[in-house]
Amino acid sequence: MQLILICVETETWKAAAAREAAKLVRDGMVVGLGSGSTVAKLIEALAELRPDADYIAASSSSERLAKELGLKLTSFEEHQRLDLTIDGADEVDPNFDMIKGHGGAHTREKIIAVAARKMVVIVDKTKLVRKLGQRFPVPVEVLPFAKDYTMKELAALGRPCLKLKDGDPMVTDNGNYLIEVWFKRIDNAAKLEEKINRLPGVIDNGIFAGLADVVFVGHENGCTVLRDKKGFLNFLKETEFGGQKRGPKKA
Ligand code: 5RP
DSSP: OHHHHHHHHHHHHHHHHHHHHHTTOOTTOEEEEOOSHHHHHHHHHHHHHOTTSEEEESSHHHHHHHHHTTOEEOOTTTOSSBSEEEEOOSEEOTTSOEEOOTTSOHHHHHHHHHTBSOEEEEEEGGGBOSSTTSSSOEEEEEOGGGHHHHHHHHHTTSEEEEOEETTEEOOOTTSOEEEEEEOSOOSOHHHHHHHHHTSTTEEEESEEOSOOSEEEEEETTEEEEEOSHHHHHHHHHHHHHHTTTOOOOOO
16 A cells, blocks of 8 residues: 555656756757656656657657657757757666666667767656665666677676566667676766776666756655755755655755
């Protein structure tokens, strides 16, 4: 019963962050859309508030939903410079470094994040962490050809596990496999991101270091916009100190 209540709460928090971020979009902008359940709420808000921008979706599921709801879709081939990318995350730390890709779409998500003038992250408050890697593994997209070799190499860094779907390797939108790697601790996200990406067979991994500009956090009192480390740490202190019930003031 308690678990159901928590899930309903986080869904409302995700929607609060998504709706607030949707207001950043202006007609005529080229906007990147990531994927996941928070981005699905963003797409719903955009369909209502901002249908006249041009959108590039990072995953087939976001593209399907955007199409269904009547957003104007364009492609990355057509626009390689984006005004804005809005995406969810699995974990965000005080430096705004992130783990993403629980849905396996991180490779394209990173491309539209890097290509955007501004990257906005939308999360519910449970995604904020002091250290990355405590709750989520790092997903690594690999070439099926190299899976066993890459798995062995990743075992020297952490605890890798091939992601399965219905008993078979899960296949990404790009036709590759995913290996999820658990780490004891991630002290330097940027270094680890680079190290994993140097391994043969790796396409890209779900660490996003230094890419997020601003974080919209949904919580019981609405949405708070975090713009820097100080705001992030204050937010954490207030919510942890006051327990789950108290909402933070606007950052
Ligand atoms: C998918 C992602 C998602 O943004 C991330 O997994 C968060 O998902 P959700 O909004 O469902 O919690 O990186 O590749």
